[in-house]
Amino acid sequence: MQNMPWWALILALLGLFLLFQILNNEDYHRAFVFLLAGIRLTVIITLTAYVVAATIGLIAGLGRVSDHLIPYTISTLYVELIRGVPMLVQLIYVAFVVVPMGISAINGLGGWILHVPALAGTLHGPAQWMVERSIRNVDMTTRGIIGLAIGYGAYEAEVYRAGIQSIEKGQMEAARSLGMNYFQAMRYIILPQAIRRVLPPLGNDFIAMLKDSSLLSALAVRELTQLGKLNRASTFRTFETWNTVTFLYLTMTVLLSMLVKLLERRLAID
């Protein structure tokens, strides 16, 4: 009796109950149909932002273990800066400060190129394009994705750093003693082992990011949570709406965490 996963059973029953409601209760059904587009956008946002965050994280993680002052300083500054600010504030900051600043910088760079005779001839097209960029070209979904990616990149950086540092020192020494340079040793010896070790935490961060994508509702991005708000506002069916939203998030995260556990077990055998 003690070993039975009662919690899983209760969760499954609750899920079945909600599913039954969605299929039979009109208010639940209407909420579900309305929210479907939100699920789609939530998944797209999470996948895109995650790929970017994993890339930023890898680069910053390599910087964190670097012996060189400049990459180490830049990546450490980035990690410490991000980890000290709430995710919601980060998203707002990126959407309304970082992205507009980036656009101005691109405008400025384009304008500068057009003023330099040596460059203006060959780079006229791209420079013109850069000058014409406007903040209106970057929608809130894109800004939200950029914000999530920058925010999670810092956490992924620490995951990669821990993974790299968990590989025995002898591996790097053996690779270097064969004449490989630092980057070859990283590429062929350290990273393949480190990434295998950090796949479970990377998977968990994917789930965390899926949940944090709900914060994009603060930017009025029409993802799942935002559509929940809209549905409640138009139907006044508060319980039905938020029950359905919660049910949908839980379904996604429970399935994903099962996938991560499977992955973990698969890797443990090797």
Next chain:
Amino acid sequence: MAPDTQRATRFIQQREKNVNEPAQEPIIIVESVYKRFKRVHALSDVSLTVQQGEVVVVVGPSGSGKSTLLRCLNHLESVDGGRIIVDGIHLTDKATDINQVRAEIGMVFQQFNLFPHLTVLENIALAQRVVRKRGDEESEQVARDLLDKVGIPEKASNYPSQLSGGQQQRVAIARALAMNPKIMLFDEPTSALDPEMIKEVLDVMLALAQEGMTMVVVSHEMGFAKAAADRTIFMDEGRIIEVGVRDQLFTAPTHERTKLFLSKVLH
């Protein structure tokens, strides 16, 4: 009897080589090298030359600096003072491309340090492709030949974790040899092995010595020193205390500290 004959043959070969290329520079020159870890002097005023084809065995208590000396020879450790010249290249010179030098120096570690995510064959082939820019076929052929040489051709597609310690160390030797090094460094290659596996590794090393490979070996294996060493060096507290020709250090030590140490190691 056999080792003596081999040594004689090698001596003659070296002689011939010396006639062809007179007054050869030593392949390794260590000039009054200092190395400090925090407050500990790991090496103080260590000088040593090794001729091409010479086998030098280094013994000494733990913390005597023998491993540090070995690791300085391929710049896994940087030195704080003095000069190290390997094959005419100054390791201590900032302009030196250390990767190029390292490819010429094979190193075998106490803990093998095989790459666990690669098969035995890939372990041996990888650096050939990445560093020596050999093709897939060539590097694989070299790897298979070397596996034959170290006596485990059937393990090519196994992963290191599926091998015994002795087999792993033989793969590690093959991996180093695949780069066609001019020098091989051995850092206590048999210390992490179960007793019954020591011989298979020493046999490979012995064969290598007989082929005329320049070797610097940190090891307390007297059997190996007897059979292969041209010189044996005793180190203590970061200094070279005594140097003996062949295995004289073991049979007739002159220095008190050497005697004391040997009385503890040899049974």
